[in-house]
C-alpha cells in the first residue's frame with residue numbers, strides 16, 4: 001500500500017500529515033506512527049495527524065504524538081492541519097474543524113502562511129509550589145526561570161514530567177523567561193519525551209499563567225521559541241480566558257510516499 005504524506009512545520013514543531021478522507025489506510029498502528037516519526041529510521045516528526053472526513057465540520061483532526069500514542073490537543077499541529085486543508089482545497093481562508101478537545105475556528109491571513117487558531121477557553125489555573133498548572137487542550141506545567149538559554153530543559157523537564165505527581169498521566173513542561181517586550185519559552189513535550197522547538201498549547205498556557213499578573217482586558221503576548229515566533233491573544237476578565245487565539249506560521253516542508 002502506498003500512502004501520500006506531507007510534512008509541515010509550525011515554528012519548528014514538525015508534523016507528518018495524511019489525507020485520510022479516501023485513503024486505503026484504515027487503522028494506523030501505534031508502532032507504525034512511532035517509526036514514521038523517528039528521526040533516524042523514519043520521516044522524522046514531533047507528531048502525525050490524520051485529516052478525516054466529518055459530516056458536521058470541514059474536517060476532523062486526529063493527532064498522534066511521536067511515541068505513537070494518540071495525543072491530546074496540539075496547537076501547532078492544529079495550525080499546520082489548517083494550512084494542509086487549504087492546500088488540499090478543502091477550505092479557503094476560514095474553517096471550523098473538530099479536534100480531540102472540541103470544535104476549533106481558524107483563519108489564514110493574507111500573508112498566506114500565518115494561521116490564527118482559536119483555542120479552548122480556560123477557567124482554572126492551579127499552583128504547584130511556584131509553578132502553574134493548567135489545561136489548554138493539553139496539560140501544562142509552567143515555571144518562570146532566569147537565564148533560560150542556559151537551562152538544561154531536557155533534564156529539568158524530564159524530571160518534572162516523571163515525578164510522582166505527573167508520572168502516570170504525564171504533563172508538558174514549559175520554562176519561561178520574561179524578556180520585557182516578549183516571553184521566551186522552551187518546552188519538554190509529553191509524548192515526544194524531549195524538548196521540541198515550539199509547543200502551541202504550551203505557549204498558550206504560559207501566556208495565561210503570566211497574564212494573571214496583568215490588568216484584565218484584551219491581552220496580546222508575543223513569544224519567542226527555539227523555532228521562531230508565535231503570538232497569543234485573548235480576553236481575560238480576571239478569572240476566565242476567552243477568545244483565545246494562537247497565531248503563527250505554518251509551512252509545508254516537503255511531500256512524499258510511505259510504502260506500507
Ligand SMILES: N[C@@H](CCC[C@H](N)C(=O)O)C(=O)O
Pocket residue numbers: 013046065070071072073074075076077138139171172189190191192198199200201202
Ligand atoms: N506540540 C503540541 C502539543 C502536543 C500534545 C502534547 N505533546 C501532549 O499530548 O501532551 C502543541 O503545539 O500544542
